[in-house]
Amino acid sequence: MTTNNERQSAAVAVIAVPLPAQGHLNQMLQLSSLISSHGVPVYYAGSALHNRQARSRINALNPQEVARINFHDFPIPPFLSPPPNPNSTNKFPTQLAPATEATLSLRGPFAAYLEQMAHKFTRVVVIHDPLMSYVVQDVAEIPNAESYRFVCISAFSHISFICGALGLPFPVPHPKELPPYEGWTSETAPKFFAIQAKPSEIRSGNIFNTSRLIEGPYMEVIEREELKKGRPSWAIGPILPTSSRSNDSHECLEWLDKQEEKSVIYVSFGTTVSLSDKEINELAHGLERSRVKFLWVLRDADKGDVFDGDVRRAELPEGFGENGMVVREWAPQPQILGHPSIGGFMTHCGWNSCVESVTAGVPMAAWPMHSDQPRNAALVADILKTGIVVREWKDRFELVKASRIENVVRRLMASEEGKEMRKTAEELSAAVRRATDLGGASRIELDSFIAHITR
Numbered sequence: 461m462t463t464n465n466e467r468q469s470a471a472v473a474v475i476a477v478p479l480p481a482q483g484h485l486n487q488m489l490q491l492s493s494l495i496s497s498h499g500v501p502v503y504y505a506g507s508a509l510h511n512r513q514a515r516s517r518i519n520a521l522n523p524q525e526v527a528r529i530n531f532h533d534f535p536i537p538p539f540l541s542p543p544p545n546p547n548s549t550n551k552f553p554t555q556l557a558p559a560t561e562a563t564l565s566l567r568g569p570f571a572a573y574l575e576q577m578a579h580k581f582t583r584v585v586v587i588h589d590p591l592m593s594y595v596v597q598d599v600a601e602i603p604n605a606e607s608y609r610f611v612c613i614s615a616f617s618h619i620s621f622i623c624g625a626l627g628l629p630f631p632v633p634h635p636k637e638l639p640p641y642e643g644w645t646s647e648t649a650p651k652f653f654a655i656q657a658k659p660s661e662i663r664s665g666n667i668f669n670t671s672r673l674i675e676g677p678y679m680e681v682i683e684r685e686e687l688k689k690g691r692p693s694w695a696i697g698p699i700l701p702t703s704s705r706s707n708d709s710h711e712c713l714e715w716l717d718k719q720e721e722k723s724v725i726y727v728s729f730g731t732t733v734s735l736s737d738k739e740i741n742e743l744a745h746g747l748e749r750s751r752v753k754f755l756w757v758l759r760d761a762d763k764g765d766v767f768d769g770d771v772r773r774a775e776l777p778e779g780f781g782e783n784g785m786v787v788r789e790w791a792p793q794p795q796i797l798g799h800p801s802i803g804g805f806m807t808h809c810g811w812n813s814c815v816e817s818v819t820a821g822v823p824m825a826a827w828p829m830h831s832d833q834p835r836n837a838a839l840v841a842d843i844l845k846t847g848i849v850v851r852e853w854k855d856r857f858e859l860v861k862a863s864r865i866e867n868v869v870r871r872l873m874a875s876e877e878g879k880e881m882r883k884t885a886e887e888l889s890a891a892v893r894r895a896t897d898l899g900g901a902s903r904i905e906l907d908s909f910i911a912h913i914t915r
């Protein structure tokens with residue numbers, strides 16, 4: 461079938477195009493690593509700055525796997541990198557807007573790069589963040605190129621956004637009222653989202669980082685709609701790097717080694733949320749009063765340029781911290797969640813954090829802040845039954861008081877209700893792990909995607 465050896469070895473190449481925000485960069489890097497481990501060359505294409513960011517925070521990924529990925533650096537015009545505003549009641553990361561909007565200038569450079577790649581390879585497969593649809597739209601002009609959208613939010617949130625925007629009812633019965641479709645974004649971001657809508661229609665299919673075990677009914681709805689347009693969908697998640705492959709050591713892991721099994725609550729709000737001094741104060745007092753041991757990663761949200769120093773270091777109440785550990789730097793979250801001493805996770809409910817918690821069998825105290833997070837929290841608390849909501853979305857303008865935090869932490873870590881949730885979480889974890897092991901359902905879908913692009 462092949463005409464010469466060179467063609468044979470270079471038949472198909474993947475270009476991965478992430479959105480430059482940590483959660484998105486990381487998922488795309490992990491997907492790249494998975495695809496490249498199947499022998500398909502992967503080119504991870506972004507600005508030099510954001511490629512560097514992705515590489516510097518590889519978490520539990522195997523460095524040898526990352527070394528196999530080819531990084532292609534695009535020039536990007538200088539953009540502002542303002543600090544986040546911790547005092548805003550709207551927690552949407554507007555400080556990242558200049559960096560994400562700067563990506564719009566990549567359309568031309570991407571098209572030129574694609575053309576070059578299309579000469580080298582028999583087929584070029586572009587896998588892109590939904591919010592990079594505008595940039596990759598010239599795929600449509602290249603006969604031997606095709607594109608797939610890599611959706612890195614939950615299928616549940618994905619549907620909920622579409623229905624919310626169109627004013628349609630949610631198509632799958634939900635036990636409780638869904639969080640109101642408001643307040644999840646900034647004033648300007650919807651314009652950036654809207655720019656992506658039409659170009660996104662050229663895609664040949666969708667990849668979801670979820671498992672049908674977690675989100676079967678929602679995947680079915682999406683699949684049905686997408687197939688009407690001839691676009692298949694694959695649910696390949698959550699294929700996590702196995703922690704046994706990584707020997708990272710971190711001060712906080714050593715501290716966890718000394719704690720009792722399932723006795724520690726892990727507290728982290730991801731890379732896009734900054735808490736105000738008042739919020740931090742209430743949280744500190746709530747944790748203290750609960751008398752539950754904690755590991756709290758207290759960092760300010762990322763700026764558009766994470767290497768541009770000068771980051772706020774939030775103050776903690778005097779004398780605070782005896783009953784736990786506060787980490788100020790980048791922390792190895794998957795290893796933390798996988799540690800036997802962790803018994804709960806207070807989280808903003810970013811999809812990465814939810815999936816990592818589910819996979820580790822850790823129940824959540826769900827404190828959604830923006831974007832898809834209120835919907836993820838509803839999925840976790842109402843459907844999966846592996847979490848308690850700290851603060852309902854409708855109450856997002858109110859300060860969460862120490863007494864509330866104390867109450868939730870106790871319920872999660874030291875009550876029958878919490879025990880029940882932990883059991884549910886552990887059962888779900890076992891099932892998800894079976895699905896993502898070799899021969900499991902998610903692996904089969906990944907293999908099927910690889911077979912499809914190398915057909």
Ligand SMILES: *[C@@H]1O[C@H](CO)[C@@H](O)[C@H](O)[C@H]1NC(C)=O
Pocket residue numbers: 544545546547737738
């Ligand atoms: C936030 O509010 C505190 C007072 O509560 C103030 O000291 C600080 O300067 C404010 N920060 C910003 C970025 O506005």
Ligand SMILES: *[C@@H]1O[C@H](CO)[C@@H](O)[C@H](O)[C@H]1NC(C)=O
Pocket residue numbers: 704705706707
């Ligand atoms: C991790 O450390 C253990 C024990 O030191 C060793 O046997 C194992 O090969 C190491 N794994 C990796 C991926 O380096």
Ligand SMILES: *[C@@H]1O[C@H](CO)[C@@H](O)[C@H](O)[C@H]1NC(C)=O
Pocket residue numbers: 486487488490491494669696697698699700701811812813815816
């Ligand atoms: C799916 O999500 C999990 C949780 O964030 C992440 O660790 C994993 O790398 C993702 N998988 C892929 C293929 O992106």
